[in-house]
Structure formats: structure tokens, C-alpha cells
Amino acid sequence: MADRMLAEYPSEAAIVHAIHRLREDGYVDIEAYMPFGSHVVEHALDRPRSRLPIAIFVVGICAALGAYLLQWFLVAYLYPLVVGGRPPHFPLAFIIITFEMGILFSGFAAFFGTLGLGRLVRLVDGVQGTPGFDSATRDRFWLEVSMRDPAFDPERTRQVLADAGALRVEIPEGSP
Amino acid sequence: MSKALLIGRPTDAALGDQLLGTTWRRGGRTWWIVFAISGALTLMLFSLITYTVVTGIGVWGNMIPVAWAFGIINFVWWIGIGHAGTFISAILYLFEQPWRTSINRLAEAMTLFAVLQAAMYPVLHLGRPWFGYWLFPYPSQMEVWPNVKSALPWDAAAVSTYFTVSLLFWYLGMIPDLASLRDSAPTRRRRFIYGLFALGWNGKATTWRHYRAAYLVLAGIATPLVLSVHSVVSSDFAIGLTPGWHSTIFPPYFVAGAIFSGFAMVLTLLIPVRHIFKLHNVVTEKHLENCAKLTLVTGLIVAYGYITEWFLAWYSGNASEIYQAWIARPLGPRATVFWITMICNVLVPQLFWWKRVRRSVLALFVMSLLINIGMWGERFMIIVQSLQREFLPSMWSSYAPTWVDIGIFVGTMGFFLFLFLLFLRLLPVVAVSEMRELRHDLERGVEHG
């Protein structure tokens, strides 16, 4: 069941132009596909900043705390042994592992966060397989308008996209 | 000579064909020969490892007093090499150095493979490698735990973290290129396989948004990480009493040395790759020259480290330290290694003051090799020469490696090359999507230094 309309544009400039056109026409539910992370396009779509960094920070801090606690628990609490006359609880020595674990888990958070928020880890989405769409990862920019968009009208929207300089306009057959 | 970062103004498609094409154009005969050799060396490596584990660590040259030798030297050497990758991809990214773009993928791959070699040694050099997992705090029936006051669990944590984070960073950066391989690779089989690793990337702006945020953060955390790793490695020595180890200069001195050797290795690999894959337009003299400059800078820091060691040894007034720095190393057993180190690490980089040298590809290549040798020598000097001349003269002795030591070292080089060649064949050597971005930035005339 088709739910969106796709239009291919030759360049950054073209798609930006198209986006402005659509927005003037009151379209809200639009999305772009591009071969590289273009600030310009993102700016045109003007989306809020990603929240991912905050999540990463939180995870990292928790991991670090956990690492320190674990070290204290094992070395200073469960089986305190004297080595080289050092006290069982020896913060100086615990710092490094604490730090490394903080880094490690922020790393995980960043990576898996992207996969999650970016809806990745899948082979099939709504747009793959649309004729010509594979240019989206090479050199073309694709604009997507959702059919759920209040301003959407099959004919007019196609027209608008074409007028904005689309090389082609496609309607992918429904995503699973 | 152009100082451009990108020669010509290739279209995105052209860039794609040129840079992604490396994965489907057939390898020449030379590639196959080198690949075969590295494969053979890899086999040798693993048979020697088996031999060591079965017979006992005694097949190495280690003894008392020199209880650490090739194992740890090579560990530190490889880890050091592993530093340039993350340095380039993370730190230069933070400093918005556009010239990183065309070499970071390759440098990161080098990092991963180098760290992989490094990671083998600490386990191998154990008397009982099969108990290596005791370094990790798993819930054990013995109810005794690792001693986190020792530098070795620090190592374990640092190295494994470094490897993991570098891997994630590398992979994350590669996803868009994998996607574009999925869409543009010639055969359906290739597309299918690359598709599996592309994780369904479709270049959606929303995804890009999180992606770029995550990438920035990863760069942000990788920066302190890369600095921490070699500091931790240096603490394997710095927390010890051994004359020549017991020094506070070690962490910065090691980090500098690491990046120094790292860039040397980058040049060693980059120059041939650039030649073979005809990347002159994306990897320009400018890139090579910048690498040379960084090598010079870090080289100077290393030289400063040596000077500080000698000074502190003298200043400490400690007989053992003075003997170590002023007599044992320059004159004692295996002093040749000391002199090789000095020449390769201190004198050779000075040539980089001259632009003509920095611009001469051949000179760069040769010097990078010399520096790699020099940095290996430095680790030999620090580890073996120090242990040869410790506190009690009654236990002074001199070290000699066995054929197994050398075989395993050469083997790891082969294994490294093996992995690197596979990388060249199967994955995009240059970050294409980033090149495209760079290209657009350049077009907009946002020409950075």
C-alpha cells in the first residue's frame, strides 16, 4: 500500500529549492534522502538538534560510576588483600578503569543510539527498490512527501515536485 | 605543485566510481604475490604461537633479569602504531582539519589491525595464557578477583576499550559508503552482501542528523581515549622501580612516541596505496606534507623525552638511574640498538624541516620506514636495556632473542599486512561520502587551511 511520493533532484541546491517550495505550500511531513550529510539540506528542513548526545553522556557517567563501585566492591570489600602496603580502597588506582569504562560504554551508546534512532538494522524499508532510488547514495537527492500530509494531493504534489525541478517522481509500492 | 586537498572537481558520481571502484576492480599480479606472502607469514605466526603455548614460554629468549622482552616490545610498538588512526579521525575531526578526510578511513583500518596484533602479545607472553581471563572481574568460584592496583588490568581495560571504540567509530563512518556500495556495486551478489553490512542505510536526513551527532561525540570521546591508552601502557613501566622505567615523563613521552610512529606507519602504507590505486587527486602532496609536519612535531617531543630522561637520571643522584641512562644504554650490552634509535628518532625527522624533503614521496617513504625501526628500537632500549642493568650488579646479564621471538614478530607483520590487503580489496579505502561533502564545501569555497 503506497504511502509516500518520492522525487529525485540533481543537486543540493535543487532539493533545497524544492523543500522551500513545499514548505511555502504548507507541506510539513517531508523528508530528504542524500548521498552525504549536507548541512544545507538539513538546515532547509530545519529539524531540532539530536538528543543523542545527552543519552550518551548519561550512559557514560553511569558506566564510570558502576566501574568504580565494582572495583571497590571486589578489591576493598569482598576480599581485601594487602599488596605493597597499599590500602584496600585505593582511589588513585581505581581511576583508570573507571575512565576507560566510561568511554567504552559511551561508545556503545553512541553507536547503538544511532542505529536505534536512525531506524537502522533492517534490509527493507519503504523506499528501497524504488526505480532509480539507488542514486540516493551516490549523487542524487531525493525528496519524500508523505501521503498522510494534510496538504498532500496526488496530482498537485506531483506537479509541485516536478516544477521544483525533479528529474523524476516515483511512488514506491508500500513498505512492509 | 598544487597545495590543493582535492585536485580537479570530480562529480559525486565520478568520486564514487573512482573510490568505490577499488572494491570491484580486479587486483593485479603484484597484489596477489604480496597477498600470498603475507598469508604465508600469517600461517607461520599461528604455528609459532601454537609451538610456544604447547612447549612453554621458555622457547623465547626471556630470562631473569630480562623477564619481558620481544613480547612486550612488540606489544608497545604495535599499540603505538595504532595511535595515528584515531588521532587523525578523531582529533583532526574535532579541529576541523579537512585534509583528514581522504586518509582517515585507511588510517583507522591500520589502527584496528595494529591493535589486533598488539592485543595478541600480552596474552601470548603469559606463562599460562589459558588463564588470561583471570584479569577480568567475572564471578569466579574462587572468589578472588583481579588486582586493579596493578597496571595490567588497566592495560586490559584500555586496550580493549580502544579497540572496541575504534572499531565502532570506523564502522559507523563506513555505513554510508557500504550503502552506496550496496546500490552501485556491479554484481547482485556484491550488492547483497554489502547490503547486509549497510544495515539498511538509505541516506534519510533524520538518520544523518543522529549520525552526525553520534560521530561528533565519538570523536570527542576517542580523543581523550587515544591519549589515555598509551599513558596507561607507559604506566606498565612507570609504576615500576626499575631504573629507566621509574619516571614521570613516561605518559606524555609515550603518547608522543606513539603518534610519531603512527604517522610514520601511515606514510609507509599511504604512499604505496596512493600509487597503486592512483589516488593522487584525493591524496595529494598536501596530505603527505601534513603527515610529515606532524611527524616532525611529535618527533621533537620524543627527542625532548630522551633529554628529560637523561637529565632526571643525573638530577636524581641515584647511582642506579645514572648508570642506567649514562652508561648502560649508550655503552652497555646491545648499545647498538640505542644508537640506531637515536639516529632514527632524533636525527632523521630533522630532515622534515626542508620542504623539498616533505614533498619528496620517496624520501617520505624511506624516512617513515626508518622511523618505524627507530621506534621499535626505543621500546627495546626501554624494556630490555633497563632490565639488563638493574639495582644488584650480581644479577646483571644480557639478553638475546631466539628464532621464535623473531619469527613471531615477523609473523605479526605478515598478519597485519594480510588484513590490510583484504581491507584494500573489500572496503572503500577513502571515505566517499565525506569526500563528497568535502567537495561541496570546497565548491562553496569554504577552503580550509
Place this chain on the structure above:
Amino acid sequence: MIHPLYPHWSNTVYRAVIVAVLLGLASLVLLPWLYVRTTYNTNQFVPWDQPVEFDHRHHVRDDGIECLYCHSAAERSPSAGVPTTEVCMGCHSQIWSDSPLLEVVRRSYFSGKPINWRRVHDLPDFTYFNHSVHVARGIDCVNCHGDVGSMARVVQVQPLTMGWCVDCHRAGTQHIPPPNVPRDSWEASLQMLGDEPARNRDVTLLTTCTACHR
């Protein structure tokens, strides 16, 4: 319209496979980790075949023979000692002197060849356990060997892992029963007395390595 690279159902398979791979990796660590905790691995509750069908129930419960009567070395020696054939024959030259069950014992006694028992409680050889000091501190045999008096064949009831030893050596005082209190009422009396019985026997809890490893 080229037909898509992946069939529409592939997402599910793809994710399933990824999860499976991850689980597989984890199990490489988890399974052995679980295995070593099984009684199979620790040899608990295995009724080993012995050359002589010796029944502790009969000797301990019916005849009321004290452990230390036969395992007398436990008071003086690191090892409790398996009784000599002589000890067996001490009684069995009089009673059941012709029982076929005791054939092996008699043969050993007259030939002078020792009886070849199978060790049930077997510590690693780098671990030095000393019975005498534990007995002297009033650790009851049952604490480690279980209620042997109720076993047809002796089995190992405790894991005898280092963790198990150390648990007691860290906080062992409540394992030391008050004198002359029947077993079934230990719990109660210990709750009453706390570690007083232990203090009376000036028990020292050793957790230093050379207490067991030398």
C-alpha cells in the same frame, strides 16, 4: 521495475540472525561458567564404587561408633586417615568374622596388601587442608562431610570449591556448634549464642593465601 534486493520478510530474519549471533558469542562464556557450578563438575553426590561395601549408616547410627574411633588421625594429623585393616579386623575378627562382604578386608589383613579405596573428598594438590586444627576448633565433621551417618555410600555433599572454603573462613563463627548440642538444634542454639562457642575455642579465621596454598 527491478525486483528488490531483499524480499519483504527479510527484516525479521536479518534481526533474528544478528541476535542469534550475539547470543552465541555470549554463551561461549556463559555455558562453561554455568558448567563449573554444576554438581557434576564438583563431583557432589557421586556414590563411587568402593572395594568394600562399607555402610556408614550401620556403623554410625546402629552401632553408635564415633567418627574419630576409626578416623583417629583427624585429631593429630593434616589428614583424617582411612582406618587400617587392623582397625576393621579389631571388631570383625570377632563379629561377622566370616561374612562374605568382609572377604576383601580379611584378604588384605592376611596378605598385608592394603585395601585400595577410592578417594571421595579430593582437594587439589596445591591446597593444604589440615584436619587436626579444624577438629581442635570444634568444627564438626558434618560441616564439611555432611551427615555421613545416614549415607549408604559416602558421597561428597559440599562443592569443596575455594569459594566454599573462603565463605566459611570469612565468616565462619556461626558454623561452629556449641558443645554437646544435638545436631538438629544447632540452628536454634547458635541464634541464641551467636559466635560465643567460636570465641570459647578462640577460633581464628584465616583468609591469607598461605593458610592453604604453600
Place this chain on the structure above:
Amino acid sequence: MTTRKHDRLRVLSSEPAEPEFSPGVDEPPSELDRREMMKLLAAGAGLAGVGSLAGCMEEPRERIMPRVTNPPELTPGVPLSYATSMVIDGFATGLLVQTYEARPTKVEGNPDHPASLGHTMTYHQASVLDLYDPHRARGPLEAGTPTMLDRLLRNIARREPMTGLWFLMHPQSSPLLADLIAAVRQRHPGTRFAFHSPLDRRQVYEGARLAFGRPLEAQYRFTQADVVVSLDADFMGAMPNSVRWAYDFAQRRRLHGPGGQMSRLYLAEPRPSPTGSLADHRLPARPSEIALLAQALLSAVQGATAPSGNLTPRQQRWVQAAASDLGSRRGRSLVIAGDRQPAAVHAAVHAINQAIGAIGSTVAFTEPAILEPLGDGLPELASAMQSGQVQTLVIVETNPVYTAPPELDFPALLAKVPETLYAGDMLDETARQCQWFVPLSHYMESWGDARAYDGSISLIQPLIRRMYDSVSVWELVAAFAGDEQPDGHRLVRQRYADEAADAGLLTWQKHLQLGVIPNTALPPQQVSAGAGAAPPQLSGAGSSFEVSFEESPSVYDGRFAANSWLQELPKPHTKITWGNAAVVSPATARELGVGNEDVVRLVRGAFHVDLPVYVLPGHADRCVTVELGYGRSAGGPVAEGVGVNVYRIRPPSPASHASPVQVIATGGTQRLAYTQKVFDQHGRDIARYAEAAFYQAQPQFTEAQRGPLPSWLPEFFENNYQWGMTIDTMICTGCSSCVVACQAENNIPVVGKKGVIDDREMHWLRIDTYREISGDDVEFIHQPMLCQHCEKAPCEYVCPVYATQHSPDGLNEMVYNRCIGTRFCSNNCPYKVRRFNWFDYTEDTPKTKQLQFNPNVTVRARGVMEKCTFCVQRIRAAEIVARRERREIQPGEVATACQQACPTGAIQFGLLHHNGTNVVEWRKEPRAYAVLHDLGTRPRVMYLAKITNPNPELDD
């Protein structure tokens, strides 16, 4: 915690058939299982990725073999120790041997024995290893084919009286043997007994005869000697009574405080000896020069002012100083000559002692403990063989084919003898050329007796039933006396029936328990020198090269060459293991143009040998010292082909040295395996030493090397129950008895010559020797170096798995089964006392050798670190006994193996709150110091600086 017991018979009688395992052991010797277990562990854990110690234990299941009947004194798992004696060339040293379930594991000295006083020498410590040598002969041979021992003995006993029957054996002192010899002579009239050892003491008795008209044994009282002058006498290391004398000398020597008095030692010798390292005035002299010195000294003490002509100025000064010191301390000084010196020197020395009033005060004379000291020897036998008078030759222990001078061509002589029987522990060079071979029992398997140096009758009792089909010397001789089933026990009981008669069995058992029959020391004789010959004329010394033949401190005359502990024992001054060298002085080395490991050829007439050179400062010039006992061509794989056999150039007489000799550098080189390569302290105050005068002036000269150092780490040892060790380097001779004792106690493996060359020796305790060279004088400082059990141990905090950490009572603990072998601890140990199992050194331990393993010490597998534990097994065992008895550990209750062995008592160990004990009082002395104190490791081992007492007149 071991109890001493008397008669062993009941224990032994109850053993089942298979003697190689000690039965009745409730845990049979399980090194094997232990090793397999380690392996299984490895494999299991390796595969599993995780695993627990119990994890891989289930197969193979250990078996339990209880005794059938238990002797009352034996509790399985509790060791017993029994008194016995070891005899070397006729002189007995009393020992206590520790056994686990009838399995000897460790030798200690017998405190009640006059020749031991509880201490031992290397040979005694190592002898337990010989017992379990898998290459010992296992049965008698007739022309190379096995035969039955009892039949052989019966046939011998039933022989008609023989003519031309000769015996050749080591010097003997056994009263029982004396009786048996008489019996043999009675049965076979005209039988002759030749007593011979390569290190013969015949010239000693000859000297006494010259001086007093009859052979006598000198009994020295070092405890009363302020001044000792030794002419080539290594009386603390290489003489029959050395263990005792070392102790006595140390008593008089050791300083208790700056004000204290210490004796002074003058010593002239070719190469530095253990005794030499304590000498205040050590004069390097070639063997031939000793005679001149003796003569000069004699004339000097007799008042001759004119210095005898042919002495160098240095020698003259030495003689003058010695003479004046001797003279000024009449009755409180003595002179002693080396056994190997010619009779004339001994005679001269007796005269000197007479002159300085030593005889009767510091030197007494008794009848020799030895049988027939001047009776037949090798020369007599040789000539008899030459002239074909020898019909039957019985050779016991001694190995003439290997040791006899080349001139004799002993193999050829042996071929002339119709009937030859050899009795020994192995098929050695001589055994291979005799037609009969009888295995000789180890002394731990035999009943017997012997006299100590002072004559006390020492008893020898077996500790284990005979492992093989063998006889003791007494039984063999008894067979020739007609005893068809000789039984050592019976013979000994008969011999001492009357000693025990008064109170019967009990006294006998008391004696056995004591190991020595009280009040049997030989009485002093009234003598005066010069009664015999006038002071003899001594031959002068040539200027040509001399070769001096020394007994090896490791393998003696070669009889211990099969003992791997001794082979791997570093020699006191050269630290050479596994072989011998041509030891020369630096000047001589320069003259020859050679250095260490350059091969030289020593040529005496038609005979020559090639040896690698070792350059040793303090050695006499133009003299080459070579050690006997190496280059065995038979006698077990350990012995064979190690070092060079220098008997091949050893002259018949004097056997002590050969001159003239050509020394030629061959240009070749040969690796020597030494454990220490640098002997210079490089100005680091590691082994402190000072002269007595300096010490009196500045008692606190080691102050900077002890006491607390600033540290931001908290103080840990809140309890005062702490172990510590104190070592006095001023009475350490470097004899290395402690090293072997440690090896025996702690199951320390040997690594072989290659292992040593690769710096992989395993000794937990080593003796570092530093040479302080000033002009002609060399000061040798021996520093026993073992784990210092630092309070702030650098090795501990670097171990990632807590395999080494600190116990509350101050021990640095090493847990082998936790060690994963990072070797970080070794790198971080400033004292380098940690040893690593580079290979599986214990894997191929022969089954018999496994019986020697100390069951209370883990046998280390491959890949783990190990080091001195302060004999923690002994500490814990003692603590357990004390706990059981609800009492404190008493002072002296725990002794480490090294402490027990040390002849001079230089090593002291104990609890630091036991005031009054040596370990505590010594470390309070001002000369106490800690090695590398400035590192702040706070060692638990304190050393006392070496103090020397040179003669102020002789300051040059």
C-alpha cells in the same frame, strides 16, 4: 613439630611388596597427580574459557591406600625424623633425616653430634637425592648379566680360604668394620686392605709421625683461638670436621658490638676458599710456596729475626705479622695446615704450634679415628697388582679407574687380576672393568657405625627399606668373613651388645635416638713435637707454572657427580655450575693472553687436558687451580661428560699440585655456566664491610640504610606477630650449604647447564659474592640473597591477579596456582630473587625422585613464578600445632631450611617480638642494614655488615 623416634624396624616391616611407593601413605606421593591436575586445569580452563579449580579434578580419581597395620609412632601425614650418620672418607657426621611415611625427604644436622651440632654441609643436604637416583644399580651383575644377591653372598661366604685377596676401599673408621676386617683376615690369611681416597689424608698422619713418632689426629679448639694462621687449610669448608670448626670459629669471630673482640685469621692459599673469604690477611701463594711459608713461620716464631731469603717482601711481611701475633698470644692462637700439604709441612706446623704453646691449649692430639692411617694404600696395591700377587680384588666405593694417577695405568693393572669384584652405587668407570658388581646400599638404607673426627661412635640406621637388591659395606665384608646371610642390623646389635648391656634395650634405643654413643670421643694424648724427627728441610718452590688440584666444592672427588643439585650448585667464588675451569689470577691471564672461557691446555709430561679459563682475582700468580671430580665417563647421565677430568694429569705424589706444567692457550673457547657475571658493586652500598677499627670509630656507619623512610602509605602491620630474618655477612663463608638445603626443602628443580647459561636457574636462595679489590688484596663479601619479604613489596602491587600479596604476619606470599605468569613481579623486584618456570621442569621427574618431594610444598608446573617463602610450610605447621595446644609459638620453634643448614649460624629467623633471640638482638646491632633501603621497600631481611680485623702493623 617432628618427633624423633628410635628403631625403625617395625615401620619398615609392615611395608607391602612394592617398595618404590611408600605404602600406607594415606595420600600416596601425588606429585604426578598434582602435575596432571595442573595440566588438566590448563586444558580444561583453556577450552572452557572459564573454569574453577575444582573444575577439572574428577579424573583421574586419587586412590587411598591405608596401611594394613600401623606402627604406634606413625601418624599418616605427620613427619618423623630419625638420627643417622653420613660418612665421607671415614669421618661420620651426625644427621637427622625427616621422613614421611617411611620416605626420607630432608636431611638436617644432628644437634647432639659433635661433628654437626645441628648443621650440615652441601654433601649431606644433597645426599637424600642420591638415595632416589633412578640410575642407581638395581642388582648384582656377573660379567654384565644379572644374578642373585643372596646366592652371590652365600658363595662368597662359602669360599675356601683365599690367597692374594685384596680389598680397596675409602678410609674407614667403623669399629664394626674393624672387627669384620679382623674376621676376614682370620678366615683368609694374608688378606690385605688398602684404604684409599683421591683426597687422601695420609700425609697428615705422616706429618704427625714425623713430629711425634706416631700418627695422631689434631683436634683444634677454634673457640679459644684469638689468632689463627692457616697454611692452605680450608678448615671451614673442605676438611673432615669443617662443619664443627666453622661453627667454633664463628663463635670466636662474630662481633656482638663495636666494642667486642674478634679473632684474626691469617691465611695463605692458592685460590680463594670459603675460609679464605673470612681471612683478615689472605696471602695468595702457590701450593709449593706453602712449604716455604711454613718454614719461615717456624723460624720466625722460634725467634729467628733474619727473614728467610727466598720470600717476596709481601710474604715476609705476612710471616712477620703472623709470627708476632702468634707469639703475643701464647696459648690463645693456633696454626693449621691443609690436609693436602706434604707431611713435612704438617710436621713444621706441629713444631710451630709447640713453639707458640698451642699444643695442649688450642690444639689437642688424639689417636686417629681412621683405621690403619698409615696402612696399605693405592701404591702398595698397585705394585702388588703389577707383580701379579693379587688373585682377588674387591673394590668398594672408591673408583680408581677414574681417579688413579695416569702413571699407574690402573685399567691395565686391573686386567692382570684374575678375579675382580666391585661394590658401588652405580656402574661407574671401575665397575665396568670388574667382572662382579654388587650394588651398595645408600647409607639411608643401611645399618652401620662410624667414628666422628673426634672419635665419637656414630650410629647409622636405615630410614627406608632397601629400594634395590643391595648390600652395605659391613654386610659385604661380613660375607667374606663367612657370614652366609649378613644382616647389618644383627651385626650392629652384636657389636654394641656390651655398650647396651648395662641397661639393655632402652640404652640402645636411647643411643639410636641420639645417633651417637655418648663419651666415646677419643682421649687426648700427651705429646710434644720434636720427639720424632727434627724440623724437616722443605723443598723450595720453582718459578715455573703450577697446577693446583682442589676437591670440587660441588662434586667432591667426583663421587657426587651424579647429584644434579650439587652439579648445579654455584661454586662459592667463581659461581660456576656444571663443570670445572682452569682458574687463574688476572696477572697470569694477562701473561697467557687469555680471558674467561678461552680454552688452555695443561701439559704435564706425556699427559694433558684442555679446560676453559676462569679469571679469579685473589688467586696466586703463575698457578692454575683445577677442580677434581669432573669429566666422568660413566656413572649416570647427570655425571657423564660434565666438565673435564683433570685426574688425567694429576701426579701420584705430591697429589696436591703438579709442577712444572706447560700452560698453552689453544685459541678455542668453551662456554662456562656461571650464575653471577658481575662481581663489582659499582659503588652502590649493597654489601657493606668495614675494618674493626673503623667500626669502633664510627659504629653507625650503616645508619643511612635502616630505619623508617617517609611514606604516604599507611602503616599496615598493626599486630606485632611478624616474621623476620637476620643474616650476618661477617661469618658467611659462602659455602652454599643453605642453597642446597633450600633446594631440598622446597622441591626446587634443576635446569641443567643450558638453563644456567640462559640465566634460568631456579635457586630461591642464592649467594651474591662481591669482590672489593684494593691493590693486591681482594675482599670477598658473600651476601645470601633471598626474598626480602618487603613490607612494601614492589612485586605485589604489580601482580594483576593477587598471586603474590602480603600476609598479616609479614610474609610475602606466592600462590603458584593463582599465578598466570606475567613476570611483572620479577621485573619489579629490585633484588631479582624471583624465579620462573620457563618450561615444565617437574614434568619428567622420575618416579623415585618424586618420593623425595616435600609433600608440604606444591610442586610448581610450567609458567608460574616462584620464590623464597621463608619456609612458610614450616611456619604454618608449627602454628597449627601451637593452635591445637592453645599456646603461643615459642622462640626457636620455627627454623628455615637455610638457617638449619648454615654451619656458622649466619642466618637467623624468627618472630620479631621474641626479644633475646638472635634474629631480634642481631638486627639491633649498629652494623645492621637493609639492602637497597633507599627504595623504601622495607625488607624483612636485615644484613649485618662484614667486619674484618686486620693487623694494624700490616697496613699497606
